[in-house]
Each structure stands twice: as structure tokens, then as C-alpha cells.
Amino acid sequence: MRAVFRGLAALGLLVLALAGWVLWFAARPPQEGSLAVRFARDMRFHHTQAVELSMHLLERPVSAPVRLLAQDIAVSQEAQIGQMGGWLDSWGLPFAGPAAPMQGMNLLAMGMATPQQVRSLDSLSAPQAETEYLQLMIQHHRGGVQMAQDGLKSGVGQVRTLARAIVNSQSAEIKLMSEMLRQRGAAVPVGLPGVGSGGMDIMPMK
Structure with a gap:
């Protein structure tokens, strides 16, 4: 017994x-190298360009609906950049990792605009800049949704929650911006440019 x-x-x-x-x-x-950490760093970098594009447009005398959209994108994505930076702080990790942000990704296929496209928002007429912004942001959001879908696989609750919110909000904004372009008689981009290419040196879809 x-x-x-x-x-x-x-x-x-x-x-x-x-x-x-x-x-x-x-x-x-x-830990360093995990999907959650890569997501936080890569999405911060991706969001930063959305804020940059929006701020360029907001310096122009654009229409009220597009201005409101650009303000919402800038404010919401800046807040999410801060949220993901807070994660990295709490995890004891720096904002910048050993690899460059989005390393190994096709930046065009993730919706990143070229420097020339960013600058075009300053030189085009205000109506043309609005159309260019909507087209660029549709592509940018499509790439963001793809990245967020990867974030859903991280296994970390807070990362999954934000990733799901990004998928939902940016998918809704893609529909809104597509309708705004149709109302202008402008082309809605189809798919993402750069698929099958490894860099930024191919012509983006217009």
C-alpha cells in the first residue's frame, strides 16, 4: 500500500x-524570430506608409469625403503603430529587428507604393491626387489584409485580435474606396501588382 x-x-x-x-x-x-514579432515589425512598417500617403493627400485641397477617409486611415493606423510598438516594448524587444522590415517580401505585391507614386500626390492636381490616393490605398490595404491573415496564425491572442480587426476594417475600406472610384469614372485596380517579381522595379498597375 x-x-x-x-x-x-x-x-x-x-x-x-x-x-x-x-x-x-x-x-x-x-521571442525574436517568431511570427508574432515579425508581424508587429512588418505591419508597423506597412502602416507607416499608409500614414505617409494620407498626410501627403491631406496637405492638398481635396474633397470632404476623401479628406475624411484619409484622416481616418492616418489616425487609426498611427494608433495601431503605437499599439504594436507597445507589444514589442512589453516583450523586451526593439522596434527594429536583425532583418529589415518586410524582408523577403515582394513590396509591390504587399501594396507598397513606390517613392515616385508617393511624390505624385504632391504634384498632381487635387482631383487627380484624390484618384491616385484611392487607387494606391486600395492596393496598400489589399497587401495589409494579406499580412494580417498571416498574423491570425501567430497563436498570440492580442496579435490575433488586432489582425482580425485589420482584415475587417481594411476590407470594408477597400469596398468603400472602390465605390468612390466608380463614382468618379476611374479604374479600380484589379489584383496586386508585382506578383512573381522580387522587387520594386516593375511598373505598378494603374
């Missing part, structure tokens, strides 16, 4: 040790 009790006690200690290890591992913050 004593042997049975000793065996049960040893088993109980083993179960407690395993439970403690599981709890420690679950509470352990995401």
Missing part, C-alpha cells in the same frame, strides 16, 4: 511540474 501511495505522490509531483512548465511557457512572451 505504501508503495502505491509513493507512486501516486510521485505521479502527482510530476503532473504539478508539467502543469507549471505549461503555464510558464504559455506566459512566456513571443
